[in-house]
Amino acid sequence: MAAPAGPPPVPLLVPRDGTLTPLTDPIELQRLATRMTGSGDAGPVALDAERASGFRYSARAYLVQLRRADVGSVLIDPIPLRDLEPLQPALARSEWVLHAASQDLPCLAEIGLRPRTLFDTELAGRIAGLPKVGLGPLVEQMLGLGLEKGHGAADWSVRPLPAAWLNYAALDVEVLLELREAMISELDAQGKLDWAREEFAALVAAAPPAPRVDPWRRTSGIHKIRDRRALAVIRALWQARDAYASQRDIAPHRVLPDTAIVAAAVAAPTSVADLVALPLFAGRGQRRQADRWMAAIAAAQRLPESALPPTKTPLDGPPPPARWKEKNPDAAERLAAARQALTALGEAVKVPLENMCSPELVRRVCWSGAGSQREIEQILADGGARQWQIALVAGPLAGVVVR
Numbered sequence: 179m180a181a182p183a184g185p186p187p188v189p190l191l192v193p194r195d196g197t198l199t200p201l202t203d204p205i206e207l208q209r210l211a212t213r214m215t216g217s218g219d220a221g222p223v224a225l226d227a228e229r230a231s232g233f234r235y236s237a238r239a240y241l242v243q244l245r246r247a248d249v250g251s252v253l254i255d256p257i258p259l260r261d262l263e264p265l266q267p268a269l270a271r272s273e274w275v276l277h278a279a280s281q282d283l284p285c286l287a288e289i290g291l292r293p294r295t296l297f298d299t300e301l302a303g304r305i306a307g308l309p310k311v312g313l314g315p316l317v318e319q320m321l322g323l324g325l326e327k328g329h330g331a332a333d334w335s336v337r338p339l340p341a342a343w344l345n346y347a348a349l350d351v352e353v354l355l356e357l358r359e360a361m362i363s364e365l366d367a368q369g370k371l372d373w374a375r376e377e378f379a380a381l382v383a384a385a386p387p388a389p390r391v392d393p394w395r396r397t398s399g400i401h402k403i404r405d406r407r408a409l410a411v412i413r414a415l416w417q418a419r420d421a422y423a424s425q426r427d428i429a430p431h432r433v434l435p436d437t438a439i440v441a442a443a444v445a446a447p448t449s450v451a452d453l454v455a456l457p458l459f460a461g462r463g464q465r466r467q468a469d470r471w472m473a474a475i476a477a478a479q480r481l482p483e484s485a486l487p488p489t490k491t492p493l494d495g496p497p498p499p500a501r502w503k504e505k506n507p508d509a510a511e512r513l514a515a516a517r518q519a520l521t522a523l524g525e526a527v528k529v530p531l532e533n534m535c536s537p538e539l540v541r542r543v544c545w546s547g548a549g550s551q552r553e554i555e556q557i558l559a560d561g562g563a564r565q566w567q568i569a570l571v572a573g574p575l576a577g578v579v580v581r
Contacts, residue, residue: 187324193251193348197341200241200255207264210252214268219248222297223272224354227282228347230335235423235430239285240334245351246272253347256289257337263290270294275354277313279381296378299354302361305374307528317353320360325349368528373566377533380564392491398436403443406486407479411443413487414478418470434471438464442475495538496545512544515578523574535571539563543575551576 201207223246227239242262245251256262274296276282286292303311310316314325329346365371390396394416403409416439423430438458447453450472454465464471496502502510520540524531531537539561548554555572563571 185322187318187322189324189326190349190353191326191345193345193352195250195348197344198251198253198348200253200339200344202255202258204259207254207259207262210249211264211268214246214249214265217248219246220271221247222275222355222358223269224275224351224358225269225282225286225291226276226347226350226354227285228330228332228334229285230333231429232331233333233429233432234335235427237285238288239282241339241347242286242289242291243347243351244269245355247355251348251352253344255339257335259289261290266290266292273297275299275358277316277350277354277357279378283381284386293382296382297358297361297374298378298381299357299361301377301381301533302365302374304530304533305370305377306361306364306368307530308364313350313353317357320364321353321356323353325353370529373564376564376566380562392487395491397439399440403440404489406483406489407481408443408446409487409489410478410481410485411446411475412439414474415439415442415471418474422467422470434464434467442471446479447472447475448479496541499541502545506545509545509547512547512579513541516540516544516575519574519578520571523571527570535563535567536561540575543579546579548576548579550580554579 201210223244226243228241228243229237230240231237239256242254242256243251244254254262269291270293274293276296276298278300279296279298283293299316300311300313303316308316308319310319314327317323317325326346326349329343332343334343362371365374392413394413397412397416400409400412403412415434419430419434419439423433426433435458438456441456441458442453445452445456447456450468453459453472453475454468459465459468459471496509497505499510499513502513517540520531520534524534527534535558539558542561543554543557546553546557548557551572554575555568558568558572
């Protein structure tokens with residue numbers, strides 16, 4: 179028999195201070211910085227940023243929200259401001275509280291804001307083993323409050339921003355400080371607070387991700403293509419699209435969808451007329467850019483065989499697990515046993531497998547056939563695993579890997 183449902187969440191519809199007007203004046207920004215620096219308050223600060231990833235090429239912040247006890251909630255429009263560096267000294271004294279911090283830290287760094295310490299409520303929820311870690315479900319579960327969602331994927335580059343969007347943005351930071359306290363209590367009760375602190379410190383210390391090798395290989399549908407000449411066409415069209423999208427600051431899929439790129443590679447048109455005869459290139463927008471796309475296709479078709487891309491990028495690490503039985507049966511057996519052991523461990527400590535140890539690191543350990551637990555610990559450390567993760571998983575991995 180199902181447990182009786184608890185009281186419904188209390189809906190949060192309007193910020194405590196009403197609808198806020200985003201700060202846009204550099205002088206007002208400096209006044210805010212002076213006020214925050216002079217207040218003597220170094221308590222935690224809730225931060226969030228809104229982007230327009232589905233609409234714009236860049237991942238820049240189009241709105242920044244913050245809340246600290248001394249200033250309440252503030253919305254800042256970074257577009258008319260050169261950067262938000264005047265706030266850095268004041269904010270650096272505080273622990274930043276973000277939800278899914280890895281999504282917002284890069285765009286905040288672009289405008290001069292970098293944390294010294296942080297608390298990630300989404301990551302805290304994962305380590306605590308909570309079933310849903312989105313901001314809305316987490317706030318409902320931990321605080322009994324209901325956040326109205328629906329504007330996160332909006333085009334935040336539009337101006338002026340609608341009042342409903344501004345309320346949504348302000349409410350997100352309004353709950354973060356209280357959520358932090360609830361998550362600290364939950365993690366402490368489970369004996370996992372130190373684990374979480376290690377994860378947060380790793381987020382602060384992490385270097386920017388390295389550029390992807392051959393990013394064009396992530397084109398949706400490319401797995402169907404085996405011909406190297408067709409792959410060259412995909413590469414050329416992807417690069418032409420990327421350059422144009424960057425120039426116009428438009429999301430690449432809005433310039434030319436992946437399905438159109440793959441269709442052109444399969445059809446191998448030899449003229450603009452052939453290209454626009456393809457259904458995915460028949461629209462007005464694609465016809466206007468047909469010369470651009472055909473030039474990229476023609477350049478790929480003229481390449482000598484030696485310049486064509488290989489069918490697959492050379493691997494940095496073990497091959498895909500689906501090929502292990504053929505290439506290394508012993509490693510395949512180790513991987514199956516490791517997954518079973520770590521799944522049981524994850525259920526026991528209530529931590530998702532991917533947060534306990536990255537799947538890539540598990541594969542590296544199993545492929546290596548390490549001869550001791552110390553070797554396994556070194557592989558994990560070299561791969562960036564935190565000390566709490568190494569202490570948790572090295573023993574179980576050694577039990578199935580070391581023979």
